[in-house]
Amino acid sequence: MTVTIYDVAREAGVSMATVSRVVNNNPNVKPQTRKKVFEAIERLGYRPNAVARGLASKKTTTVGVVIPDISNSIFAEVARGIEDIANMYHYNIILCNADKKKEKEIRVINTLLEKQVDGLLFMGGVVTEDHAQAFRTSSVPVVLCGTKDENQTMASVDIDHEKAAFDAVNVLIAAGHRDIAMISGTLQDPANGFARYQGYKRALDEAGIELRDEYVRIGNYRYESSVDAVEYFLGLSPRPTAIFSATDEMAIGAIHTIQDNGLRVPQDIAVISVDNIRMASMVRPTLTTVAQPMYDIGAVSMRLLTKLMNKESTDNMQVILPHEVIYRNSVKEPS
Amino acid sequence: MTVTIYDVAREAGVSMATVSRVVNNNPNVKPQTRKKVFEAIERLGYRPNAVARGLASKKTTTVGVVIPDISNSIFAEVARGIEDIANMYHYNIILCNADKKKEKEIRVINTLLEKQVDGLLFMGGVVTEDHAQAFRTSSVPVVLCGTKDENQTMASVDIDHEKAAFDAVNVLIAAGHRDIAMISGTLQDPANGFARYQGYKRALDEAGIELRDEYVRIGNYRYESSVDAVEYFLGLSPRPTAIFSATDEMAIGAIHTIQDNGLRVPQDIAVISVDNIRMASMVRPTLTTVAQPMYDIGAVSMRLLTKLMNKESTDNMQVILPHEVIYRNSVKEPS
């Protein structure tokens, strides 16, 4: 039924070793033989069996990528960076979605490892001890992208989330705001949550602004979760004049909630956040935010992974990429 | 180095067949033996090699999904439906992004086939003869989801795009509009492009409204592409009082372009489209649109695929799912 390398060999009048050589681009084949083999392949419609090949060679030339949440556009952009570099080095990539469930992340990691991927990329999300445990049992290299592990022992590519948040809040402070609220992610999340909150705190601290508990609400990173937060802020007195959101999606929810309550952004309340997802320029007013270099995070982490898979020496296993404030219209210029 | 089934067998004092049985949940194993084996597995940290297993059993229990564009949130939702059903039937799914490039789609299809997936799901996009060709060489079942092939010979799950567009335009007509412009996708695209355009034409026709060429612009489905279209419409006289956009993302671009030009939605110009992506309820005004049952498209196509993989008989190979108008605020109620 299925045509194998053996069929091709017979058809071409050579041995399977030779067929294997031409399929694998081994130079030690006479051009004429190569041609014969290619013709036989064509005639038979032979398609190499990657599974058999993987078993024999103990390499699959594929890297597994776990995406915590496929509907989050950040990961889409990161994935694009990963892919471009992967193609460049002739790796296939297979994406596995984990639907924001830790338990599913672990399962997916194990599935990928069972499938004998040559390397693993773990995007975003929290790296718990259970994750670390799964990674530890891996015989192939793993790199974290867009996140890092607690004690920073694993290879990772990320931005400095604390500093990004710090910079964002300082844009607000520079614009004259002092009553600055924050919609945070869960503090259990070391990157998007805890670190960004720390950055907020430090910015206030260095500006001599006192931190008020009622100015901080925890969201779940989704649009909807920020409406409660903002409505809460709106009832406060003094009402905050600016909001720092840990992520863009929540910031957009904030902008709309402010507007739905009859107030204007940025005149009544300014909004800033961190991420720079595509949607940030699709809201009115457009969102001022601190951009993560998403494509680069993907590209650099894939590049790092190729080095690891090749056992090349790598100096820096924890790379931090620069971020940048993107000035748009949700914060008004300091006058 | 790596621990194999053989090591486990020795450690547990049984044969590899027995180990294989417990790993595969074969009931024909004495509980006590099973326990011994599990302990050995635990002790050795054994992880089954899916590649070897795939080679021996000629099944990989994984289905390949090609996503035309990972950054398009429609596919994210469809993927979720696919996954839920896949998990239910114990299939792993691996996603491969094709970046909207036809050539890459074909490549990805072949890679997936080489990897010996048990089935293939092809999401969205145009199905050209080259695609059909690639599918034809597949020895495993393929189902199209969110698209169909030209002569409808392949298994597919989709909505009736023509009818969806027709219904959308009729919402506009019911609201009293007669000067209705359309931002279309490319007419080469049979589903999102051509069919939706046909629906627009038919709605006008049945309402006795004459079709005007200058009322139709072609976009590329992206937000940015609709700004040109809308600016063009704004210069027309009579200026359209309503716009039907082939997709939500372009509709959102249209709304903002209208607003950026000092007009109001829906008072000055109404906007409607087809899709119902998450962002549709994240704009102001919220977008009235015809919802595609994205999750269901994914779920139903995966279910269909499982049947095909099991060689169960299936009556209906071309399933059409119902769509539904979602009334929000970008079209005002008929008075």
Add this chain to the structure above:
DNA sequence: CTGTTAGCGCCTTCAC
């Protein structure tokens, strides 16, 4: 219930 024995399709020395 458990063990033995062939392969699955290919890569990879090692000869020639």
Add this chain to the structure above:
DNA sequence: GTGAAGGCGCTAACAG
């Protein structure tokens, strides 16, 4: 430059 032969790690009859 090419062929022969031995696995890669596991499943699937087939015995027992």
